[in-house]
Amino acid sequence: MPEEHEPMPSPAQQRLWFLQQLAPDSPQYNVFRGYELRGRLDVAALRRALGALAERHVALRMRFPADGGVARAVVSGCPFEVELPITDLAGESGWESAATEFARLWSSQPFDLARDDLIRAHLLRVTPELHVLLLCVHHIVIDGWSVPIIDEELGRLYEGRPLVEQSADYLDYARWQWELAGSPSAERVLAYWRRRLAGAPELVTLPADRQRPRIQDFRGGQLARTLPTEVTATLRSFAAAHRVTPYTVAYAAFAVLLARVARATDLVIGVVVAGRSRPEFAGTVGFFVGTLPVRMDLSGDPSFAAVLAAAREELFDAYDNDLLPFDVLVDRLALRRDPSYTPLVQVIFQMLVTRAYGSETRWGDLGARLWGRDVTQPATRFDLEVHLLDQAEDDMVMEVCFNADLFDEKTVAGLAGDYMRLLRALCRDPDRPVSEAYAQLGGGERQVWVSIRDEQGVLVPYGVPGEVWLDGTPTRLLGRMRFGGTFEVLGRTDAELVVRGCRVPAEPIERALLEDPSIAAAEVSAGDDGELTARLTAVPGESRPTRGELRARLRRRLPGFLVPGSFVWNDEPSPEPPIPHALVLTASDLHDPDQPNPDPDLDLDLDLDRPEPGRPERDAAGLDEPMVFFVVTEPPGEAS
Template identity: 30%
Template structure:
């Protein structure tokens, strides 16, 4: 008689049917592997067997109470040694001077937390009573703090924790109260562990990449996921030197030499060791720059290595246009900044620091996390948020929505002046939040005024870099997560702002969950001409660039400055983006031209600014009392009429 113990099956059986195809020690087994293993075991002289692939990342494997061969024990030890980051010694961080107490008596938790705060905020002195927001903290700083605290203190804090305990004093007390600072009593935080991926032909795409790749398969000519950067150069650039630098970058960042494929019905990516890269050079003196740019931006073939495209065009005697394009599937906005920063450092002959991890390490970590017990809590959060009927935003449009999605778009730029920004920052300080939340809440209010809907879902971008070791790694990490908000006209703005803040922070804390899995769990019925869950987005682009639109770099006899241009695409019906620029906020509203006229979008922007002006004067105003000076009346689309917005 032969008795076999099986782990959970990944493709069939009760475990899959009930959503519990996970195991504490073994990875889920495929049907093909199970059949092959069964065929092998029946020819062996054994009466009892356990068939499965050990999950070497599991914290439970050390507690396994069965005999293991020396070879398997050796593999376990090898995996332990391959961890990119376990708990990193906090002594490697720069020391800071603590202030705030006359007797200079600080707890160990305060000393450790202060070192991390100083490292994140770039401070040499830390007052333990200084407030997170007063130091300029926002969601990006909060995520960096969480990553660093979890790594260096071996804990599992959330963004909500950091923002609930907003000073070193409060955070230190919280760590002591929960016993989280007693390293000897804490098991390793598995979420904070990243290990080096083994070399293999294919790696699983991340959830961020999967969404883009599946869309690419439907619309291979779509250029809305191109991320072009245009730079003007005055002087005589050494093109051979530029070419050599980009080759160094391609060697340094594996993402820049990656191709995408379907393997056994599953999307995967492949890293190429040897690739050919050249900068294209041409001369087009007298040709409009816009025409040059438009001819440069073209679709990618993702089945080929997604190298950066670089072209230099001579447009004058000592004038050149450098055009750089990378596909969003291999580089988010932060990654483009990393690449530019590396480029300029190499141009200055500055050495680059070693990269702690590559994107494949993150991809393997995410795959393991998605098949672990840890994801269950996050899944419960999202299923609770989207229980019941999911609202479909019924925003009025100028034109009838086409039967399939169109990605042609334009954008309208505007800015919030220094005076208004100061007043909005004051509101944020009063409400114990950031200007990001003020701008987001005002956008919800605008949508409510346009649609009269009280249940709204918008997409919000998060950096997605939830581990400290991938902060300087190129790849596609950014997530657009759905944030649901309920508006009641009887609420005061201050109360509603707090509601938006709480909804956003909880969504940020649970960002490590694949939206496509959520759609499957919800049995969501896709609509061909709609995005799933949301059609509008708010994006706070508070990520510093190496060369922003208002910056200029002079080196090696060259003057380098960015070229402001409009990439005429739109991923969603409307995306409102904001970025801090000195004491002002620069904003733009991107929109689908198949749905809206430009003057309609301009009227939306006008009403958005009206809302900001109202709330900065009275934070306690009822939402029903926020009245727009020009109410929007809409002529509904009819077959003989394209429809239009009319300002009464």
């Protein structure tokens, strides 16, 4: 038996080992690769090539037993053999579906990190001249950068062609990482991140289909969308014209979309780095990949050109300070841990140049094509991961992994479509405010944001059935609802007030008061306690309505929480004590069912099973929670 030795696992490997212990029977970190091989296959040569690949890359020979609850690494010596069982499929007719189903089941078998070899292979024989090679490797010894290395070297080793000798291996990288963790450079990097992340939000909250589970279980979903050729061409040409990379443009556009979806202007977005800043590791298979938290400020409704410039600087600064692995950074920053989400970063954005499925190379006499697009084991430790795969000159694929406990695929598909439309709009007119580009997502619809809470002030979960009615003007707010709880309305208007944390417009209240012939002027304001007060100027010689008459009249026209608690005539010495308002409303508070709908032509488009995302506000006025998003379409005959 080949000799084994025990080096130190890298910090990244220790983190992944710990995460695997949380769900030891899960295939969440299984990485699959398939090859369709056409021609006369030399099975013995393929076995030798697999063994030689593992002997060349020490990470592929590592195992990770526990020692007192901490991972240690064991490396098998050489020669090393990768087993290659063979399964015959029933002829060429319908082989793809049979092979896909076999590969899906085979690749879903979990690894025992302590005992198993962490590279597996299986060969499917369709005909004497058609085979499918299946590889499955645990993520703890491989990353995305490593996959094309395996693609190329496996073919060369099968042909018997020599490979360039490596100057460093993964064990050198692990030692370097531990040395960095205690170096002065690490302290400098840590100081940068402390400054940059001071006061950063700990959670980016996206409008989800379900409440977040108390403990994250990494159950994922996945979908892929090919970007339209026009969008890809626009991205490339815009990047060239502005002398930035397509990745920077794509990232900046994603930040704009995320700000709208999360209804926040202060965001931390995770970007993926290869972790191979030293050139000797460029051709090494192993787990190098890392995550960097990039903070974005989109306050003040900037132009896309301004967002792009900020994104460029933030990305450069982050890459200049990428020495510490993500989990080491989280530990050193002493961030609060919550088992329901990952600390600091919940959303990931990445762009990769990669080969497309179906692309073919030669392994000697064999034609080798990448195979197995539909063989996936979707899992994610993040809420959302967006990967742009640049596969050819005019072909780009958006691959999205999402937390299946939070989102339905339909919701994520809508988000992917929004991203493509927004990317096109931002690149076409980068100098206008980003808020104007949001119209591309709503088809010119008028937008109103609504936050709905229960009687205890807790946000009602997304997907709770309900109904809200608003009239066609953005400042008159009327409504009714079929669920109990607090109803807060944010109207899009220049004049706004805050009532118990709820932003409301003054104009409709003042306009309703001025319809009384005895009132010459009206000014509505909110006190420190959030209570509304109306200050009135009387028309000389006209009899004044009582305060009870004013309240009754306003309650017939406005939601109950827009009726002021006190009315003050400017020629009176002091106001009456305010009447406290409860924000728990009934249908009669919002709209008198006996009165006709003042705007029967209004069309309200609601989908509470999949609420539309929100947008960033100029001033959240203390409302940091996500808003359920409703779209009010324009009444017939009005311009959108």
